[in-house]
Amino acid sequence: MPLSPRITAVAPSSTLAITAKAKALKAQGVDVVNLAGGEPDFETPVHIKAAAVAAIQEGFTKYTPTAGIPDLRAAVAASLTADLGVPYQPSEVVVTNGAKQALYNALQVLCQPGDEVLIPSPYWVSYPEMVTLAGATPVFVATTPADRFRLSVEAVERAVTAKTRVLLLNSPSNPTGSILPKASLLPLADLVERRGLFVISDEIYDRLSYDEPHTSIVSCGPSLRAQTLVVNGVSKAYAMTGWRIGYAAGPQPVIDAMIRLQDHSTSNSSSVSQRAALAALTGDQAPVAAMAAEFTARRDLLVAALRTVPGLSCVPPQGAFYAFCDISASGLASTVFAERLLTERHVAVIPGAGFGWDTHIRLSFCASRAALDEGVRRLRAFLEAL
Numbered sequence: 001m002p003l004s005p006r007i008t009a010v011a012p013s014s015t016l017a018i019t020a021k022a023k024a025l026k027a028q029g030v031d032v033v034n035l036a037g038g039e040p041d042f043e044t045p046v047h048i049k050a051a052a053v054a055a056i057q058e059g060f061t062k063y064t065p066t067a068g069i070p071d072l073r074a075a076v077a078a079s080l081t082a083d084l085g086v087p088y089q090p091s092e093v094v095v096t097n098g099a100k101q102a103l104y105n106a107l108q109v110l111c112q113p114g115d116e117v118l119i120p121s122p123y124w125v126s127y128p129e130m131v132t133l134a135g136a137t138p139v140f141v142a143t144t145p146a147d148r149f150r151l152s153v154e155a156v157e158r159a160v161t162a163k164t165r166v167l168l169l170n171s172p173s174n175p176t177g178s179i180l181p182k183a184s185l186l187p188l189a190d191l192v193e194r195r196g197l198f199v200i201s202d203e204i205y206d207r208l209s210y211d212e213p214h215t216s217i218v219s220c221g222p223s224l225r226a227q228t229l230v231v232n233g234v235s236k237a238y239a240m241t242g243w244r245i246g247y248a249a250g251p252q253p254v255i256d257a258m259i260r261l262q263d264h265s266t267s268n269s270s271s272v273s274q275r276a277a278l279a280a281l282t283g284d285q286a287p288v289a290a291m292a293a294e295f296t297a298r299r300d301l302l303v304a305a306l307r308t309v310p311g312l313s314c315v316p317p318q319g320a321f322y323a324f325c326d327i328s329a330s331g332l333a334s335t336v337f338a339e340r341l342l343t344e345r346h347v348a349v350i351p352g353a354g355f356g357w358d359t360h361i362r363l364s365f366c367a368s369r370a371a372l373d374e375g376v377r378r379l380r381a382f383l384e385a386l
């Protein structure tokens with residue numbers, strides 16, 4: 001059966017192979033330390049689950065408006081207005097099936113063949129494939145460990161051409177945990193205004209920003225609001241990855257186009273999950289602070305432990321829940337390193353190749369402190385035996 005050129009151009013997920021193998025080993029009874037996870041290892045807070053149970057019991061189980069229930073759109077608008085200091089109306093918000101659908105739909109409605117989309121590298125694995133699926137061309141803008149993986153305005157300026165349509169930003173970043181502080185965002189905002197670019201700002205890890213408060217590019221200049229789509233959701237901050245609720249806020253024509261696309265593809269996201277997300281955004285925020293505090297403690301523990309491992313170096317992450325480590329001293333490519341580490345020492349990590357960075361591996365701290373300790377101990381033993 002011939003498949004469409006659209007899908008044959010898309011690479012399979014590079015993270016899947018290693019996680020499938022880790023699961024298979026675990027099923028055989030092997031004691032695997034899993035540092036590959038991309039989701040909080042906490043339960044969804046109780047009051048959020050209760051809101052979903054109540055929604056089911058009262059029969060809130062039918063289609064909703066495609067763009068989301070009015071209460072949730074209003075809650076998202078209020079939360080973004082408060083967090084970013086930029087006013088949003090409920091009509092300027094679309095609720096999606098995870099932040100992933102918001103990113104996908106945004107690229108679909110903004111790009112046409114020939115357009116270029118700037119993607120800072122290392123990048124989240126799905127960005128290039130989403131850009132390709134939108135018919136546009138991904139253009140990578142390298143960051144460096146010496147700059148703590150922060151995107152520099154000079155590098156972006158060099159990459160901009162007459163075809164550049166979108167700049168994708170992800171702060172805090174997956175996989176590096178790098179954040180873009182206001183001092184870095186201001187010159188980028190200026191460039192975006194000058195060159196008439198459109199920004200898709202993926203802020204899914206905003207509440208997991210450990211050393212300083214999160215800043216969005218949208219709050220960095222008067223015309224940025226008309227040139228930016230802010231993407232966020234409840235997956236990471238509220239430990240709700242399985243509920244599939246994300247959202248985007250931005251200029252009305254872009255939001256209306258995204259809703260039109262969603263009308264004819266997935267329609268609304270789950271009615272029950274929307275009620276849960278409403279409880280998340282409007283209810284007690286203490287669980288978010290507690291999870292962020294635990295992630296901060298784990299980050300500190302992991303960074304300190306990694307510093308003691310010869311042959312490994314790592315820029316301390318300032319947000320999200322990943323440490324991106326340089327393994328080039330081992331002489332192994334990242335996929336070989338990850339494969340051997342799993343087979344020989346039973347530690348699962350994600351190879352950097354899928355993030356465009358083959359000299360690194362990604363360690364997640366969505367794992368207990370004991371698992372982090374044990375994982376680093378095995379990593380050290382693995383490197384010593386090489």
Ligand SMILES: Cc1ncc(COP(=O)(O)O)c(C=O)c1O
Pocket residue numbers: 038097098099100101124170173174202204233234235236241245246
């Ligand atoms: C940078 C980034 N953006 C978006 C997403 C997708 O979030 P969601 O689960 O809400 O679709 C992820 C999930 O791993 C991510 O790391």
